[in-house]
Amino acid sequence: MLNAQRQPAPCPPSERHDWTVPEVEALLNQAFNDLLFRAHQVHQEHFDPNSIQLSTLLNIKSGGCPEDCAYCPQSVRYETGVANEPLLDVDTVLDAARKAKHAGATRFCMGAAWRAPKDRDIDQVAELIEAVKGLGLETCVTLGMLKPQQASQLKQAGLDYYNHNLDTSPEYYGQVISTRTYEDRLNTLDAVRNAGINVCCGGIVGLGEGVSDRAGLLCTLANMPVQPESVPINQLVRVEGTPLEREAPVDCFDVVRVIAAARIMMPKTCIRLSAGRKELGEAGQALAYFAGANSIFYGEQLLTTPNPLVDEDRQLFDKLGITPHTAPAHG
Ligand code: SAM
Ligand code: DTB
Numbered sequence: 001m002l003n004a005q006r007q008p009a010p011c012p013p014s015e016r017h018d019w020t021v022p023e024v025e026a027l028l029n030q031a032f033n034d035l036l037f038r039a040h041q042v043h044q045e046h047f048d049p050n051s052i053q054l055s056t057l058l059n060i061k062s063g064g065c066p067e068d069c070a071y072c073p074q075s076v077r078y079e080t081g082v083a084n085e086p087l088l089d090v091d092t093v094l095d096a097a098r099k100a101k102h103a104g105a106t107r108f109c110m111g112a113a114w115r116a117p118k119d120r121d122i123d124q125v126a127e128l129i130e131a132v133k134g135l136g137l138e139t140c141v142t143l144g145m146l147k148p149q150q151a152s153q154l155k156q157a158g159l160d161y162y163n164h165n166l167d168t169s170p171e172y173y174g175q176v177i178s179t180r181t182y183e184d185r186l187n188t189l190d191a192v193r194n195a196g197i198n199v200c201c202g203g204i205v206g207l208g209e210g211v212s213d214r215a216g217l218l219c220t221l222a223n224m225p226v227q228p229e230s231v232p233i234n235q236l237v238r239v240e241g242t243p244l245e246r247e248a249p250v251d252c253f254d255v256v257r258v259i260a261a262a263r264i265m266m267p268k269t270c271i272r273l274s275a276g277r278k279e280l281g282e283a284g285q286a287l288a289y290f291a292g293a294n295s296i297f298y299g300e301q302l303l304t305t306p307n308p309l310v311d312e313d314r315q316l317f318d319k320l321g322i323t324p325h326t327a328p329a330h331g
């Protein structure tokens with residue numbers, strides 16, 4: 001028999017910039033069905049829940065990074081077998097971008113294993129952006145820390161999004177990275193925002209953090225004066241040779257909870273179900289899409305690790321009645 005006493009929690013307006021960590025912890029700890037129900041309501045109010053944005057990633061400069069991010073196979077400090085390669089040339093990048101477009105992606109994201117690009121690196125990446133933009137794709141790059149003038153140059157080249165993750169809460173951050181501060185990351189995000197580029201900023205679940213750290217990351221993102229247009233939620237890919245290779249695997253419901261809370265707190269943002277989709281499986285991904293994820297990395301490779309195959313994603317979309325976006329997500 002239904003419990004007649006039980007009233008669904010009232011659904012307050014969700015675009016707020018004054019979230020507190022205890023409040024978001026309580027949100028993350030809600031009964032799973034209550035959390036998902038509320039998140040899906042917000043999702044239905046702001047988006048077509050059966051439509052997903054597809055971004056394809058390309059590693060344009062692999063390995064050899066001086067930073068010590070404990071999760072990252074591209075740090076020069078860890079023996080992971082990732083090759084150190086120079087920046088790819090325009091033809092190689094265009095070839096990959098054409099394939100991504102043909103497969104149905106609307107955005108092409110280029111990642112470089114740099115701490116911070118030099119000005120001459122920016123000149124070269126600007127050429128890549130102009131070329132990819134010329135194919136009619138949205139552009140995104142993730143190059144490390146940026147100076148304001150570099151951000152403006154990228155904007156002029158036609159850059160639509162800059163990805164720069166906070167990764168975790170301000171409190172837990174120091175357990176994961178020692179070579180750059182949380183403040184450094186926030187400064188880069190300010191430079192990107194001030195240059196008029198859409199902000200793509202999220203984090204990782206599974207670094208050994210607690211629920212309060214997940215809440216702290218979400219609060220930092222949602223309480224920004226302008227919420228990021230795109231929030232990637234990555235599950236840690238435990239790469240052999242990195243300090244986090246033996247970290248306990250995350251429960252798939254915890255990843256879904258983070259997605260749901262992100263959706264409630266940032267109702268107009270595209271929430272990207274990012275690294276870790278292979279581990280989630282079809283049922284876990286379907287739950288994440290119900291909880292409000294409406295963007296993915298599409299293509300068989302992330303930066304250095306595998307991602308579901310294009311055919312696998314297409315099959316899952318067919319089963320779920322999901323249609324990929326055909327037009328840009330934000331202006
Ligand atoms: N070097 C630049 C930087 O750190 O800003 C850009 C590339 S970096 C690889 C981009 C993001 O990928 C990181 O901030 C992190 O959130 C994510 N990432 C890297 N390795 C990962 C892993 N093993 N599992 C999950 N996410 C990862
Ligand atoms: C993001 O949040 N996730 C992507 C992208 N931004 C650059 C990277 C995931 C990397 C996973 C590990 C790898 O393939 O090296």
Ligand code: SF4
Nearest residue numbers: 065067069072075113
């Ligand atoms: Fe370098 Fe970026 Fe990897 Fe950190 S996440 S080690 S900055 S490539």
